[in-house]
Amino acid sequence: MFSKSIGVAAVLLLSRWATAAPTSVEIDSELDGIVALRAAAAEGTHWVDTWTSMPQLVESSNMPPSPYSSGGVFKDATLRQTLHLSIGAERLRIQISNTFGGSDLPITAASIAFPTGGKAGVAGIDTSTLKQLTFKDGAESITIPKGQVAYTDPIDFKVDPQTMITVSLYSKAGQSGSSITGHPGSRTTSYMQTGNQVNASTIAGASAKHWYFVSAVEAWAPADTSALVILGDSITDGRGSTDDANNRWPDLLLARMQKAGLNNIGVNNQAAGGNTVLSGGLGPPLLTRYKRDGITQQGVKYVLIFEGVNDIGGGATDAGSQNGIASRLQDAFKQIATECRAAGIKVFAATITPFGGSGQSYSNPTREQTRVKVNAWILANAGGIFDGVVDFSKMIGDASTKSQLAKAYDGGDHLHPNVAGYQAMADGFPLDIFK
16 A cells, blocks of 8 residues: 555656646645655655666657658657666566657557676577566556656566666657657667567667666565665766776676675666756756655655766856856855755765866866865765765866866766776765765
8 A cells, every 4th residue: 555655646746847846835745755655664664766877858869760750759660678786686677768759659569688698788588587567557558748757567577686677668659759758878778660569579760878667676575675866967878988897886886785684775877968056057957856756756765966066067267257167166065965864865975076187068167166066075974964975076076187077987088987987986986875
């Protein structure tokens, strides 16, 4: 009873908070409801995020390749995607998002299976593991209204921690218009082919390194299982990582946590390249999405804020502008932390990593002063505004030139770490923060 109520409450709040922020009175009332439902879930089994992808409006340059965007997006076509789960479970359910769709999203058929060889970004599946996904108590198809999300029915599908799964979606009519929901920075290859191929052993049409529509996978897990949600930008989204290798820093942190015996915490990536905290950028700014992407996520117990570089780097370089950005970032982080705690969630903050260097457009002495100022404020509020702090800047910054990434960790643009840098972030992450 309680688990179903939690799921319904989350869907309603995700729909309400998808595009518009609620009033402070509505926030207080709804957070009280979340706290009560979370307390009820603590008495038994509940849904917990095991994989997430921050939904956003897909830019024209990231739409599916021809012919899958003409005459209806994915019209009479199958989309096959691989997803890297964090925690294991006996039962799963999939969330499909039409949050930014300009029209209803019709899903005609869907399936789940393990990918060939258990690998990311492959077109083939192990057909012996293939199962049909259904909706609304057994329906083969569903139409998701504009601006809404929907869940598949729960399905018995046993997965181990760090397992890859394949989800295939077929739409007979396709989605009309050119506004669809997805996640361009997947760093994972997805496949598409004409016709209903959800049960096919492989897909042989076109491919793209983007995810579309699927926004979460939830695990039916014991009460002592919870989720970490990371709110971030391209550094968390994995810019500079290896395609189809799952070596973003959250993936590498997950592997370390599993090895250390922290196998009851799902690690969920709610980041997007170009994302900002305050305004502008790509995807909804953090201030407009932290409720949807953080507070209302299933089973969330911990939220980590690791953003701000695009606000600083995208701002004017005069001292007045940068001082204003620093102040507004602090206010924003304080607001997010306060509301997370009101919902019974522990909140962590991470320091902003360096971006100095020749050829990097963000590189500027005044912007560097802002980064240092914000980081000092974050570190000073460990155990105060924040339940814990992660000093990524120290982990991968150059010890002698603090405005720059260490050469061994610089992905080449002086902003994004390379895989070695992501590994250093995972290795340096303080696991005792979860105690």
